[in-house]
Amino acid sequence: MPTLVNITAATPTGVQIWGFHGRCTVDHVAKAVETIAAGLRGEGHTIHIMSGTHGRCKGQVGAVAKREEKFAVEDRALANPKTADGKTVRLDVHDFNTADLSDPDLSDVGPDGVAMHKLNAEIAASKTGADSNNTFLLAYCCSAGTPS
Incomplete structure (x- = not known):
């Protein structure tokens, strides 16, 4: 059973990023x-x-190993998120890092660096506006690292 982790818990007023310790499924x-x-x-x-991969766990693409099981736009029906005060939360699914993680311009940083560069760029480009509250869920295995 994976553990959900608030990766940015130490900065509660900043953009929040959540991930998993361990492998996760669409459920x-x-x-x-x-x-x-x-x-x-x-x-x-x-x-x-x-919904992608950090490129480290072999065969992991999307939320789980099989490509057809990734958390995709169609999977929004699995969740009906509401805030603590009953307001609807919008879901925006990004098909992230599902292809080759090589980048000739970033060859000196290796696959992990390329994955982080792509993630940071995607997060920066994904914010829905200055008046919106954006939270990010890294929907792939070990996205919060491994437990210490």
Whole structure:
């Protein structure tokens, strides 16, 4: 059973990024969306689901190993997230890092660096507006690292 982790818990006023210790499935992602939403208050929240891979775990693409099982737009029906005060939370699914993780311009940083560069760029490009509250869920195995 994977553990949901708030990676940015030390910066509660910044953009929040959540991930998993361990391998996750689309069902874990749906449950995580519900859990994250329940901790929010007010309107205008968007949870961005980054369905991809960090490139380290062999065969892991999307939320789980098989490509057809990734958390995709169609999987929004798995979750009906509401804030603690009953407001609807928008879901925005990003098909993230599902292809080759090589980048000739970043050859000196290796696959992990390329994955982080892509993630940071995607997060920066995904924010839904200055008046929105954006939260990111890294919907792939070990996205919060491994437990210490």
